[in-house]
Amino acid sequence: xxxxxxxxxxxxxxxxxxxxxxxxxxxxxxxxxxxxxxxxxxxxxxxxxxxxxxxxxxxxxxxxxxxxxxxxxxxxxxxxxxxxxxxxxxxxxxxxxxxxxxxxxxxxxxxxxxxxxxxxxxxxxxxxxxxxxxxxxxxxxxxxxxxxxxxxxxxxxxxxxxxxxxxxxxxxxxxxxxxxxxxxxxxxxxxxxxxxxxxxxxxxxxxxxxxxxxxxxxxxxxxxxxxxxxxxxxxxxxxxxxxxxxxxxxxxxxxxxxxxxxxxxxxxxxxxxxxxxxxxxxxxxxxxxxxxxxxxxxxxxxxxxxxxxxxxxxxxxxxxxxxxxxxxxxxxxxxxxxxxxxxxxxxxxxxxxxxxxxxxxxxxxxxxxxxxxxxxxxxxxxxxxxxxxxxxxxxxxxxxxxxxxxxxxxxxxxxxxxxx
Ligand code: ADP
Numbered sequence: 001x002x003x004x005x006x007x008x009x010x011x012x013x014x015x016x017x018x019x020x021x022x023x024x025x026x027x028x029x030x031x032x033x034x035x036x037x038x039x040x041x042x043x044x045x046x047x048x049x050x051x052x053x054x055x056x057x058x059x060x061x062x063x064x065x066x067x068x069x070x071x072x073x074x075x076x077x078x079x080x081x082x083x084x085x086x087x088x089x090x091x092x093x094x095x096x097x098x099x100x101x102x103x104x105x106x107x108x109x110x111x112x113x114x115x116x117x118x119x120x121x122x123x124x125x126x127x128x129x130x131x132x133x134x135x136x137x138x139x140x141x142x143x144x145x146x147x148x149x150x151x152x153x154x155x156x157x158x159x160x161x162x163x164x165x166x167x168x169x170x171x172x173x174x175x176x177x178x179x180x181x182x183x184x185x186x187x188x189x190x191x192x193x194x195x196x197x198x199x200x201x202x203x204x205x206x207x208x209x210x211x212x213x214x215x216x217x218x219x220x221x222x223x224x225x226x227x228x229x230x231x232x233x234x235x236x237x238x239x240x241x242x243x244x245x246x247x248x249x250x251x252x253x254x255x256x257x258x259x260x261x262x263x264x265x266x267x268x269x270x271x272x273x274x275x276x277x278x279x280x281x282x283x284x285x286x287x288x289x290x291x292x293x294x295x296x297x298x299x300x301x302x303x304x305x306x307x308x309x310x311x312x313x314x315x316x317x318x319x320x321x322x323x324x325x326x327x328x329x330x331x332x333x334x335x336x337x338x339x340x341x342x343x344x345x346x347x348x349x350x351x352x353x354x355x356x357x358x359x360x361x362x363x364x365x366x367x368x369x370x371x372x373x374x375x376x377x378x379x380x381x382x383x384x385x386x387x388x389x390x391x392x393x394x395x396x397x398x399x400x401x402x403x404x405x406x407x408x409x410x411x412x413x414x415x416x417x418x419x420x
């Protein structure tokens with residue numbers, strides 16, 4: 001009967017529904033409310049993301065947090081990286097027992113004034129959480145977010161699990177109103193799909209990209225402390241501009257960072273006079289702008305509108321050619337980035353093979369992305385010099401399909417198969 005309690009058969013409005021389902025619903029509502037209440041007094045919730053593990057995401061998260069605290073901000077770090085919650089190690093908090101005041105968990109606090117909660121505090125073994133099943137992970141994260149007494153914070157810096165798969169997506173959906181994301185990458189990962197995937201991850205969640213940090217870019221000589229560009233650098237800036245997101249800067253590889261991190265000494269604080277520490281301070285300026293009291297967010301770096309892409313694909317016998325320098329033709333696809341749709345397609349025949357010629361020629365043809373099978377690092381550099389984004393390791397399939405997958409962010413790239 002309509003309107004009746006299905007357990008008691010009572011149709012009175014005042015009768016409480018005590019079914020297990022409704023008890024669970026009530027618990028969920030209460031938990032959600034608790035989570036919203038605790039997060040509502042945090043001004044800026046910032047996700048730190050990376051397309052891959054090992055690029056220095058946690059190192060950057062820890063140093064960003066400490067740099068903000070050094071500017072007088074109230075800062076918390078929430079380390080929810082299941083794949084190695086390393087914040088306790090980086091901040092000398094390993095083995096820290098977290099107190100519960102009967103109402104909520106009390107975060108650990110650094111002498112630099114940063115409050116810290118890490119999954120690592122609750123694990124016997126750092127690897128434990130990796131084997132948890134999805135729902136268990138999400139329940140733990142939910143609890144960590146809802147049951148921590150952060151108090152008022154200007155910033156909560158969240159060290160996310162790496163990647164852009166279901167796991168970080170589910171975690172992100174648990175955090176209402178994230179204010180922005182910082183994406184960490186390395187020069188080696190710039191030309192892969194990783195950064196693009198992280199950017200579209202943020203777009204899916206409607207979270208603004210505050211910017212991209214190119215970590216491990218150049219090397220600080222331990223003798224003379226100058227930054228040496230051992231690999232080609234500067235690609236991050238170009239890539240960010242092509243993707244229409246702000247570039248926050250380069251952090252070089254510095255053996256002192258490893259030493260400071262291993263000893264649990266936040267680098268920006270203990271080595272504040274170094275160029276690398278200054279690079280971190282420069283990188284947090286857009287974050288500081290978020291806390292601008294005028295509330296005028298127009299001054300923030302905004303994602304630039306990216307209206308048009310021209311994708312070039314080398315083709316031989318109807319499929320993507322793994323040797324782009326010897327392909328029969330190039331298929332060009334014009335994409336309207338607003339709609340994500342291909343608007344025109346054309347096929348052009350390249351000039352006779354000559355090393356180093358194609359990047360300039362494709363630039364002349366208006367291409368700003370090339371999707372290839374294999375490509376040597378020199379050629380990649382030449383394309384980057386022309387402002388052309390390079391994606392390598394794409395499979396030998398019909399170019400239309402390649403573009404379709406690329407636009408859906410599901411193009412699987414394999415190892416770069418260049419043999420010269
Ligand atoms: P992720 O969180 O992306 O897995 P981590 O922050 O744990 O990466 O860093 C991985 C390793 O790289 C650590 O040993 C860390 O000390 C080191 N590292 C990170 N950034 C730098 C850098 N700029 N210079 C030197 N070592 C770095």
